[in-house]
Amino acid sequence: MNPFHDLAPPYLELRDRARALAAKCAPLAQRADESDSVDEEVRGLLSGSGLAAIQVPRAYGGHFEQPDSLAVTIVREHLAGESGHLDSLFAMQGIGSYAISVGGSEEIRRQWLPKIATMEAIAALALTEPDVGSDLKALSTTITADGDELVVTGSKSFITNGGDASYYCVLGKEEVDGRTGYSLVLVPAGTPGVSTNRPHQIMAPHVLGDIAFDGARVPAGNRLGLPGKGFALVLATLATFRVSVAGAAIGTAQAALDDALAHTTSREQFGGPLVRLGPVPQLLAMSWTEIEMARAFTYQVAQAAAADAAGNLHFSSMAKVGATEVAGRVVDRSVQVMGRFGLVRGSRIERLYRAARPMRVYEGATEVLLDALSKQLIKGHTS
Ligand SMILES: Cc1cc2nc3c(=O)[nH]c(=O)nc-3n(C[C@H](O)[C@H](O)[C@H](O)COP(=O)(O)OP(=O)(O)OC[C@H]3O[C@@H](n4cnc5c(N)ncnc54)[C@H](O)[C@@H]3O)c2cc1C
Numbered sequence: 001m002n003p004f005h006d007l008a009p010p011y012l013e014l015r016d017r018a019r020a021l022a023a024k025c026a027p028l029a030q031r032a033d034e035s036d037s038v039d040e041e042v043r044g045l046l047s048g049s050g051l052a053a054i055q056v057p058r059a060y061g062g063h064f065e066q067p068d069s070l071a072v073t074i075v076r077e078h079l080a081g082e083s084g085h086l087d088s089l090f091a092m093q094g095i096g097s098y099a100i101s102v103g104g105s106e107e108i109r110r111q112w113l114p115k116i117a118t119m120e121a122i123a124a125l126a127l128t129e130p131d132v133g134s135d136l137k138a139l140s141t142t143i144t145a146d147g148d149e150l151v152v153t154g155s156k157s158f159i160t161n162g163g164d165a166s167y168y169c170v171l172g173k174e175e176v177d178g179r180t181g182y183s184l185v186l187v188p189a190g191t192p193g194v195s196t197n198r199p200h201q202i203m204a205p206h207v208l209g210d211i212a213f214d215g216a217r218v219p220a221g222n223r224l225g226l227p228g229k230g231f232a233l234v235l236a237t238l239a240t241f242r243v244s245v246a247g248a249a250i251g252t253a254q255a256a257l258d259d260a261l262a263h264t265t266s267r268e269q270f271g272g273p274l275v276r277l278g279p280v281p282q283l284l285a286m287s288w289t290e291i292e293m294a295r296a297f298t299y300q301v302a303q304a305a306a307a308d309a310a311g312n313l314h315f316s317s318m319a320k321v322g323a324t325e326v327a328g329r330v331v332d333r334s335v336q337v338m339g340r341f342g343l344v345r346g347s348r349i350e351r352l353y354r355a356a357r358p359m360r361v362y363e364g365a366t367e368v369l370l371d372a373l374s375k376q377l378i379k380g381h382t383s
Helices: 009-032 040-049 051-055 069-080 084-095 098-103 106-118 230-266 280-307 310-337 348-356 366-382
Strands: 142-146 149-160 167-176 179-188 194-197 208-219
Touching (some): 009 069, 040 084, 051 084, 084 230, 098 230, 179 230, 230 348
Parallel strands (some): 142 167
Antiparallel strands (some): 142 149, 149 208
């Protein structure tokens, strides 16, 4: 037990439940991690674990008063080491429902959040468009009020759970009092005018879909937050969940180091174990050092985010950048010291290697986060 990772009993209990769930999913991981749709057996195990309840407020069937950044981070750490599919399914229940938790009407909360907690409903957050990624304010999807309805028109792309989600929280432009703002609206998947397809797949297969909204009409009560103020909910979501990507990255790196250590201590070459050869022990020790540094910082930031997510967003960005870059280096070193056995398609180490790469792009690419951090750093220095 590492003395620097003293977690309070409720978090230790969640960590143990996450470990148990990951162990149950291990035999399914190779299949699930190649799937472009939700693996129903993995969904059933996640549902049975009760862990999705930490993604919604207690008043609606959840675990904590509000979704808790530290809890989500710790659970993701232990799920991601075994299966990216499982980690993504768990993570999106929070990322795709937080706007409902903090910005939905009482009716909408009661309708959806208990189902998110039990995995009966699958959540999604639709921001990215075919031509717009990091520069979200350039999006072109429109939301128009028409009597007691909202009309959504546009296209979203690379949406996690796209095609399998029960609803989409959609960000679009809306004219409010003669000015263009950005609004968020919940569109149930079965709404006429909503269609999905799956034109893309990535190196670490993911449940990814593109969604077209062709004048899709929903009741005005499906609005999340205030008209023209949807970005505030998106930012609140990122502030709460960004640090959890660091948790997933640490779990990915730890699993890769575990595999590299197991392999290099058991395989013999040149009359002894690989772990005694040349730079191999130093590479492993460097991976260990980087993981422990990333984990200590991430836990601290996640705890701070649980208390004040918006006030600690810059630290969450640092944790996300730091831990995902560490994961990239650790999986690469681990594959290298495992030689050809690190390259075998479908092996855990090969899945971890592929899973680590997209983490540096989604939920704020490394350079985008560094850009924001550098502005804050320089402003603090010059003001
Ligand atoms: C597995 C996966 C799941 C996803 N799930 C979702 C989802 O559920 N919902 C959703 O809405 N989207 C989702 N996305 C999309 C994701 O949010 C975008 O990929 C991300 O925002 C980056 O946008 P982009 O890919 O268009 O890259 P671009 O915006 O084209 O940027 C490309 C690169 O340019 C550089 N760059 C861009 N802007 C700057 C800047 N300001 N300063 C410095 N460098 C910069 C960075 O290196 C960046 O990686 C997902 C993507 C992936 C890969």
